[in-house]
Amino acid sequence: MLEIKDLAVQYGKQSPTIEHFNLSMKKGEIISVVGESGSGKTTVIRAVLGALAGGGRVTQGDITFHGESLLKYSREEWRKLRGTKMSMIFQDCGGTLNPIRKIGSQYVEYICTHSSQSKKEAWKLGTSMLEKMRLPEAENVMNSYPHQLSGGMRQRVGIAMAMTFNPELLLADEPTSALDVTTQAQIVRQMMELRDKSQTGIIIVTHNLGVAAYMADKLIVMQYGKVVDAGTRDEVMNHPTNDYTKRLLAAVPEMEGERFVS
Numbered sequence: 001m002l003e004i005k006d007l008a009v010q011y012g013k014q015s016p017t018i019e020h021f022n023l024s025m026k027k028g029e030i031i032s033v034v035g036e037s038g039s040g041k042t043t044v045i046r047a048v049l050g051a052l053a054g055g056g057r058v059t060q061g062d063i064t065f066h067g068e069s070l071l072k073y074s075r076e077e078w079r080k081l082r083g084t085k086m087s088m089i090f091q092d093c094g095g096t097l098n099p100i101r102k103i104g105s106q107y108v109e110y111i112c113t114h115s116s117q118s119k120k121e122a123w124k125l126g127t128s129m130l131e132k133m134r135l136p137e138a139e140n141v142m143n144s145y146p147h148q149l150s151g152g153m154r155q156r157v158g159i160a161m162a163m164t165f166n167p168e169l170l171l172a173d174e175p176t177s178a179l180d181v182t183t184q185a186q187i188v189r190q191m192m193e194l195r196d197k198s199q200t201g202i203i204i205v206t207h208n209l210g211v212a213a214y215m216a217d218k219l220i221v222m223q224y225g226k227v228v229d230a231g232t233r234d235e236v237m238n239h240p241t242n243d244y245t246k247r248l249l250a251a252v253p254e255m256e257g258e259r260f261v262s
């Protein structure tokens with residue numbers, strides 16, 4: 001479904017931020033990209049979404065989605081793809097919500113921008129998506145301002161919005177790092193449920209190897225913009241080839257009292 005081949009990305013005149021990045025993803029697969037701050041994880045997923053910040057540009061390689069190069073996409077083609085076939089969730093979805101508008105009005109606008117539904121239908125769809133994400137009192141949530149919700153609830157709103165049109169690919173940038181451990185575990189389980197039900201492929205970027213190992217079918221470990229280990233979860237967890245991966249593994253945090261290392 002998604003192929004990234006020998007990708008390099010450069011910001012301004014700096015030396016390339018990522019180089020020789022490869023990834024191959026099938027429908028419904030979960031791939032985790034792990035690595036410390038600044039290793040280039042966010043750059044990878046922003047490149048996939050055609051949304052590199054700060055003048056970042058692809059200088060080598062290709063990104064294909066169902067065999068078509070995304071690098072050749074026009075603005076209009078991107079507009080059609082984003083939000084429907086491909087969507088993104090961030091570390092703090094609250095940050096992407098407008099603080100002075102109620103959730104419901106923002107959600108309805110989001111749905112109406114990406115489909116031809118009436119406002120009434122959009123409200124119904126938004127509410128049902130919030131219910132699917134197990135938000136209690138979904139109508140109340142729709143009538144709330146972002147600051148009236150907890151961080152975990154806002155994150156569920158963000159995931160609900162991203163999942164509205166059953167995307168084939170969900171790009172998740174540190175989706176649980178702003179949350180406490182219990183909420184983190186709930187959100188992780190809900191994302192996995194979405195994959196099981198809708199066959200959504202997920203790329204999750206995180207510095208938390210515990211979360212990555214728990215969720216992922218495949219792991220990619222990055223350091224200084226390069227892939228230092230990659231393979232199935234069990235390959236990387238049980239037979240790391242790189243010293244950095246070994247150090248990360250030794251420091252795997254606990255999630256719900258379990259270490260996600262077999």
Ligand SMILES: Nc1ncnc2c1ncn2[C@@H]1O[C@H](COP(=O)(O)OP(=O)(O)OP(=O)(O)O)[C@@H](O)[C@H]1O
Pocket residue numbers: 011017035036037038039040041042043044053054055207
């Ligand atoms: N908007 C930008 N303008 C210029 N350089 C950038 C920009 N964004 C990222 N970079 C460069 O790319 C490097 C990697 O950043 P990136 O955000 O991809 O890393 P990361 O692994 O996701 O880190 P973090 O976990 O802190 O988000 C940075 O150290 C910086 O040199």
